[in-house]
Amino acid sequence: GAGVSQSPSNKVTEKGKDVELRCDPISGHTALYWYRQSLGQGLEFLIYFQGNSAPDKSGLPSDRFSAERTGGSVSTLTIQRTQQEDSAVYLCASSSGGANTGELFFGEGSRLTVL
Amino acid sequence: QQQVKQSPQSLIVQKGGISIINCAYENTAFDYFPWYQQFPGKGPALLIAIRPDVSEKKEGRFTISFNKSAKQFSLHIMDSQPGDSATYFCAAGSSNTGKLIFGQGTTLQVKP
Numbered sequence: 192g193a194g195v196s197q198s199p200s201n202k203v204t205e206k207g208k209d210v211e212l213r214c215d216p217i218s219g220h221t222a223l224y225w226y227r228q229s230l231g232q233g234l235e236f237l238i239y240f241q242g243n244s245a246p247d248k249s250g251l252p253s254d255r256f257s258a259e260r261t262g263g264s265v266s267t268l269t270i271q272r273t274q275q276e277d278s279a280v281y282l283c284a285s286s287s288g289g290a291n292t293g294e295l296f297f298g299e300g301s302r303l304t305v306l
Numbered sequence: 307q308q309q310v311k312q313s314p315q316s317l318i319v320q321k322g323g324i325s326i327i328n329c330a331y332e333n334t335a336f337d338y339f340p341w342y343q344q345f346p347g348k349g350p351a352l353l354i355a356i357r358p359d360v361s362e363k364k365e366g367r368f369t370i371s372f373n374k375s376a377k378q379f380s381l382h383i384m385d386s387q388p389g390d391s392a393t394y395f396c397a398a399g400s401s402n403t404g405k406l407i408f409g410q411g412t413t414l415q416v417k418p
Contacts, residue, residue, distance in 0.1 A: 195349070222404050233312070233395060234350070234408040247405060282349055286404050294340070295406060297349030 193217065195298035197283050203304045204273055212268045212301045216285030223266050224286075224295060225258060229279040237281075240266060273305045310398050312409025319416050325383040327412045329396035332377065336398040339372065340406070341381045344393045353394070354381070357401075386416045 196215040204210050216223050225237040236250040240260045251257070255274075260266040270277055280302050284295035312329045319325045331339075340355035356363045356370040356379065363370045369382040383390055393413050399406040 224405065226408075233410040234397075236405060236407060239403060239405050241403075247403065284349070294352045294355070295404065297351065299347065299349050 195283055195285055195296055197281075197298035197301050199301055200299065201302045201304075203306065205306050206275060207272055209269065209271045210273055210303060212270075212281050212283075212303070214266045214268070214283030214285075214298060216264065216266070216283070217296055218264075220285035220287055220296070221263065222286045223260060224284045225266070225268050226282045226284065227279045228282055228300070234282065237268070270303075273303075275305045278303055278305045310396060310407050310409045312396050312412060314412060315410065316413045317415070319386045319414065321386065321388060321416055321418050323386050323416075325386045325390070325414055325416070326380060327394055327396070327414075328378065328380045329398075329409050330376075330378045331398045331407075333398070333407075334377070335400060336407075338399045338401045338406075339370070339379050340397050340399075341368075341370065342395045342397065342408075344395065344411075350395055383414075386414075388416045388418050390414060391416050 198213045223240040226234040228234050238258050239247040242263050243260050255271045258268045280300040282300045284297045286295050310331050341353045342350035343353045344350040354365050354368045356372050358374050361372050367384045372379045393411045395411050396409040397406040
């Protein structure tokens with residue numbers, strides 16, 4: 192498809208396990224963003240990539256969270272030793288990265304449930 | 307300085323009425339103010355956006371009003387329809403990075 196693709200769409204895991212969430216951005220989009228949406232809450236910024244580098248990691252909640260992007264395309268968000276408070280929908284977005292565009296295109300998210 | 311405050315948290319409007327959602331920001335470096343619409347189970351999608359060089363932007367039934375001195379902006383939905391029932395997020399950001407700071411969201415219900 193032409194949109195942002197995220198997988199898995201749903202993930203149920205046990206407390207203490209590691210999880211990986213994948214984002215496949217729109218082809219040609221140089222900027223990629225991860226956000227977290229908790230139940231009834233707004234979108235919390237996690238990290239931003241321009242190409243393969245992450246100039247802004249300021250939103251990562253703890254050192255259990257990490258993300259990487261390879262080949263200027265696919266990104267993986269990894270949560271180690273998951274906790275119940277990590278339960279949320281993790282949204283990925285991409286943009287063309289132009290200075291004046293601004294529009295982020297979101298995927299449908301990966302819903303993480305930590306038991 | 308990074309916060310964007312949005313109100314109300316929820317809103318119920320009759321079909322044909324006007325829906326108004328308000329946002330306030332703190333960081334004067336922000337130069338891009340979009341509104342996103344989200345339906346259940348979907349990701350947010352851009353609805354309308356404004357830059358601080360104009361005070362109002364209208365697209366169809368949707369209008370953004372922007373008050374730079376007060377650091378506030380609002381979304382007006384005219385002739386609200388049941389299909390407009392969704393969660394609306396305001397956001398603010400810098401066009402240099404594209405990074406957006408989102409408000410907490412407003413759940414709008416339009417009653418037929």
